[in-house]
Amino acid sequence: MLGAPVWSSVRQGLSRGLSRNMGGWASGEGKKVDITGIYPPVTTPFTATAEVDYGKLEENLHKLSTFPFRGFVVQGSNGEFPFLTSSERLEVVSRVRQAMSKDKLLLAGSGCESTQATVEMTLSMAQVGADAAMVVTPCYYRGRMNSAALIHHYTKVADLSPIPVVLYSVPANTGLDLPVDAVVTLSQHPNIVGIKDSGGDVTRIGLIVHKTRRQDFQVLAGSAGFLLPSYAMGAVGGICALANVLGAQVCQLERLCRTGQWEDAQKLQHRLIEPNTADRTKRNFQGSWGLV
Secondary structure, three states, X not given: OOOHHHHHHHHHHHHOOOOOOOOOOOOOOOOOXXXXXXEXXXXXXXXXXXXXXXXXXXXXXXXXXXXXXXXXXXXXXXXXHHHOOHHHHHHHHHHXXXXXXXXXXXXXXXXXXXXXXXXXXXXXXXXXXXXXXXXXXXXXXXXXXXXXXXXHHHHHHXXXXXXXXXXXXXXXXHOOOOOHHHHHHHOOOOOEEEEEEOOOOHHHHHHHHHHOOOOOOEEEEOOHHHHHHHHHOOOOEEEOHHHHOXXXXXXXXXXXXXXXXXXXXXXXXXXXHHHHHHHHHOOOXXXXXXXX
């Protein structure tokens, strides 16, 4: 929990019109941060005694840094954040920030079950180097997580966050899809820059793109398995677990889509479907990842 001095400094910063170089609050040109591109959701390696293996983490990052990724995501589902303590979550963000190039974006998963805990984790992650916060839907009381409740939650987090906020909908893990109407409302917030949608419903992705087209809001596909159709529907990139093991191919697919080489993109997308499925089905959580 953050102490009174931290909360005081946050309030003072917000009252001055808080801004960062990568900031989510509208810049002088009224433009939000651009999250276009491919991001591998970095795995969290564990030792045999279930401690975070920071050496392996840094080793993995050095390997991933050889690919033309826009940045990295930590503490997503692939990072197994539910298995980490709060201090471990922050230490992972700090270590990744120190190990990666300064010109890359670091998106850090700061979602918690309560709004207050999410705000505090977001503030702490900003302090240790995160460029943006990726906030998963709270889901323990999913039956009460209607649009109004989720809009309230995300608005409060975005209001108090010193860094941009990316919405995160991953129904396979939470049992909850962030409703499209809530996404549309939240897209109007100056500090909410986009969404990672991992549901795999390309119709939904297209609808979100269409309904937020008047906002400065971007959509990222949550898997390489539907990256091409997401681009065709207007997505600007992806946070793809497969990029941890086939980084060159996922980046090539991005390039083909963005340059309109759809026939070649289709062939490559077809080749990536099976390894992407294997990547999803063969995961054995809590430390099985080790090296990428």
